[in-house]
Amino acid sequence: MPDHARHWFAHQHWKPFAFQKQVWAAVKAGQSGLLHASTGAGKTYALWFAALQQFARAGSRTAPLTVLWITPMRALAADTQRALQAPLDDLQLPWSLGLRTGDTSSAERARQGRRLPTTLITTPESLTLLLAREQARTEFASLRMVVVDEWHELIGNKRGVQLQLALARLRRWQPELIVWGISATLGNQAHAQDVLLGPGEGVSVQGADAKRIEVDTLLPGAIERFPWGGHMGLRMLDQVVAEIDSSSSCLVFTNTRAQAEIWFQSILDARPDWAGIIALHHSSLARETRDWVERALKQGELKAVVCTSSLDLGVDFLPVERVLQIGSAKGVARLMQRAGRSGHAPGRASRVTLVPTHSLELVEAAAAEQAVADRQIEPRQSPHKPLDVLVQHLVTMALGGGFRPDELLPEVRSAWAYRDLTDDEWQWALAFVRHGGHSLTAYPDYRRVEPDEQGVWRVPDARLARRHRMSIGTIVSDASLQLKFWSKGGGGRSLGSVEEGFIARLRPGDGFLFAGRQLELVRVENMTAYVKRSTAKKAAVPRWNGGRMPLSSELADALVVQLGLAAQGEYHSAPMRAVRPLLEVQQHWSALPTPATLLAETLKSREGWHLFLYPFAGRQVHLGLASLLASRMSRQQPLTFSMAVNDYGFELLSATAVDWAQWLNGALLSPDDLLADVVASLNAGELAQRRFREIARISGLVFGGYPGSQKSTRQVQASSSLFFEVFKQYDAGNLLLTQAQEEVLRQELDVQRLAQTLTRIQGLRLDLHALKRATPLAFPLLVERFRESLSSEKLADRIARMVGELERAADQ
Structure with a gap:
């Protein structure tokens, strides 16, 4: 057995870690497993040398495809190739190494078509495309090992399910296949291992000491006692520039692309002499630009890069000394992942500096520091049998040599997501790919798979085969709706565009504000929202913007612990001591939330009667909770509510008084009949239709067009809406409709976390306070609602006036 690792590590003056030796021994014994270790600890070489030790022979000719290295990102694929190539060159091993992603050139694809490299680094989508080739089984005949990098990034989404199915196929062809997952931030390792390898299968290897x-925090020069969300954090610009100046190389993470653009320009305006040595990186930039930034950062040519989640994953940037996080990272795992971009080498510490964009984020910063120290990492769960991915997989298997249903079913069930797939669901999926199911039998485009004379199911139409290959994947982009005035002719003057997720939560007749106008929704049709002017003074407008990145349960719990300590006069960290003036006003005028209490505040103003409730469950849950309470309350007495939500709580505003002391202690917060009440309180039908658009694309119901003649987003979305209506009317039992409804409840509304929140707060003591004026916790919710009705200039004036009045009251 050659000892490639010993030679190469000695040449690098390195000593292998115990966990690396453990992985090498496990692979030598033919075992699969999951390696969990910190970022920069040496995970890549643990698995790479395990493969080389086991399968590479010096002096032999180049081997056919032996190792598959799966990565969730193209940028990570290129970086992985550079890392794996170095030992091959130094040891002069006759292994070829290749990339196969969406960025791979046609010439390289053609070369791989003739002969795949010994090791292929690829993504779940590109692997599935390879499995869709007629000769796939022959091409994978020599495969011995699969490595899934950054498994935590794939496990919780449909891309991970797509990979589960691909691995099930490879295991059927190669029963002795060795499969390993690599992860750095997982809160539920046992589940992650079961999903990747099967229940109870494989070994678990834990990396070196954590x-x-x-984690430290930049403290602002002055504390706002009445902060509000929506800041870009630019008041911290001078301090951030000073931190960058004192560092040799750093990453400045933001949570949105718009924020990244603004911060990059602001830093450049503050230090024009840094032109050429600071850069911008986010997913909307051209690939050539991103590649240049990554190379320059790796070579130590850049002082700072302002970036988004596009640099979250394990690209190896050794020169990076530290990370700055603008605003809250919203999750412990995300913050640790970003911190790991610095000190990316064994033995080096990672440093992340939190930059609060408003005063309340100082409490989040203190909570994050403690949560990272305690390693309170969020768990990630695999999706449960998404049938759109299964339908796509069936057509892929029909292309990749064909399949017999009775042989394929146990293979599909061996994938974790489909472990309890029923016979009826399987027969429905087969019927759907064969003739489109109950309602599409008459349309030839949906007869995608048919059995031949030997009973092997194949794709008989070359055009449909080409169409399917171009549609493989589970990533579907969101869309915007055009906003137009309604007219009898069917459509009037355009007002612009609005986020689709916002309109999806309104019913016809609901009012909302746009561009300073009070509008009423008339109807939604073909990706256009038709509206008319409204004279209503108030509108129930649930905000959803930013809901894709809610505060995690783990970070929220840590935040409430910090507030509970402050309620007892304990301020242990620098961020908490800095924010003490704000918290003391909150405690003096009302109270501070604690792990044992549910804080509620009521206020009478010129606008009406306000309820502020603080469950600390994240924006998504608070939207569902506010809608649920408003709906249940309206059944008790005729009321109309306006609402606003943020990550800490929500506001309900009514024109008449409500005895919240009575209702909040009763059935209003009960988890009983939750499903029916949530569906009734929000426009769940429209939400399901929106979710169905993604399902229709993945399952092959709609096609985005060929290169050079792509269909517009509007055309694709209109087609999926038509299918939704046809199925509802003529095929109500269609399982894709059922899936859309389940995904709305599980993902859009997060009903499981909503139920957990209701159960939790029922066990808390209600701490209800009647206010004379808005508290520091209530003020941001007032601003959230004002955003919907005021222009930015009027909003700024209103906020300044209110803050002035509140500050004077606080001083007294």
Whole structure:
């Protein structure tokens, strides 16, 4: 057995870690497993040398495809190729190494078509495309090992399910296949291992001692006692520039692309002499630009890069000394992942500096520091039998040599997501790919798979085969709706566009504000929202913007612990001591939330009667909770509510008084009949239709067009809406409709977390306070609602006036 690792590590003056040796021994014994270790600890070489030790022979000719290396990102694929190539060159091993992603050139694809490299680095989508080739089984005949990098990034989404199915196929062809997952931030390792390898299968290897992560916080010069959300954080610009100046190389993470653009320009305006040595990186930039930034950062040519989640994953940037996080990272795992971009080498500490964009984020910063120290990492769960992915997989298997249903079913059930797939669901999926199911039998485009004379199911139409290959994948982009005035002719003057997720939560007749106008929704049709002017003074407008990145349960719990300590006069960290003036006003005028209490505040103003409730469950849950309470309350007495939500709580505003002391202690917060009440309180039908558009694309019901003649987003979305209506009317039992409804409840509304929140707060003591004026916790919710009705200039004036009045009251 050649000892490639010993030679190469000695040449690098490195000593292997115990966990690396453990992985090498496990692979030598033919075992699969999951390696969990900190970022920069040496995970890549643990698995790479395990493969080389086991399968590479010096002096032999180049081997056919032996190792598959799966990565969730193209940028990570290129970086992985550079890391794996170095030992091959130094040891002069006759292994070829290749990339196969959406960025791979046609010439390289053609070369791989003739002969795949010994090791292929690819993505779940590109692997599935390879499995869709007629000769796939022959091409994978020599495969011995699969490595899934950054498994935590794939496990919780449909891309991970697509990979589960691909691995099930490879295991059927190669029963002795060795499969390993690599992960750095997982809160539920046992589940992650079961999903990847099967229940109870494989070994678990834990890396060296947890990597030291240093978390500190930039403290603002002055504390706003009445902060509000929506800041870009630019008041911290001078301090951030000073931190960048004192570092040799750093990453400045933001949570949105718009924020990244603004911060990059602001830093450049503050230090024009840094032109050429600071850069911008986010997913909307051209690939050539992103590649240049990554290369320059790796070579130590850049002082700072302002970036988004596009640099979250394990690209190896050794020169990066530290990370700055603008605003809350909203989750412990995300913050640790970003921190790990610095000190990316064994033995080096990672340092992340939190930059609060408003005063309340100082409490989040203190909570994050403690949560990282305690390693309170969020768990990630695999999706449960998404049938759109299964339908796509069936057509892929029909292309990749064909399949017999009775042989394929146990293979599909061996994938975790489909472990309890029923016979009826399987027969429905087969019927759907064969003739489109109950309602599409008459349309030839949906007769995608048919059995031949030998009973092997194949794709008989070359055009449909080409169409399917171009549609493989589970990533579907969101869309915007055009906003137009309604006219009898069917459509009037355009007002612009609005986020689709916002309109999806309104019913016809609901009012909302747009561009300073009070509008009423008339109807939604073909990706256009038709509206008319409204004279209503108030509108129930649930905000959803930013809901894709809610505060995690783990970070929220840590935040409430910090507030509970402050309620007892304990301020242990620098961020908490800095924010003490705000918290003391909150405690003096009302109270601070604690792990044992549910804080509620009521206020009478010129606008009406306000309820502020603080469950600390994240924006998504608070939207569902506010809608649920408003709906249940309206059944008790005729009321109309306006609402606003943020990550800490929500506001309900009514024109008449409500005895909240009575209702909040009763059935209003009960988890009983939750499903029916949530569906009734929000426009769940429209939400399901929106979710169905993604399902229709993945399952092959709609096609985006060929290169050079792509269909517009509007055409694709209109087609999926038509299918939704046809199925509802003529095929109500269609399982894709059922899936859309389940995904709305599970993902859009997060009903499981909503139920957990209701159960939790029922066990808390209600701490209800009647206010004379808005508290520091209530003020941001007032601003959230004002955003919907005021222009930015009027909003700024209103906020300034209110803050002035509140500050004077606080001083007294």
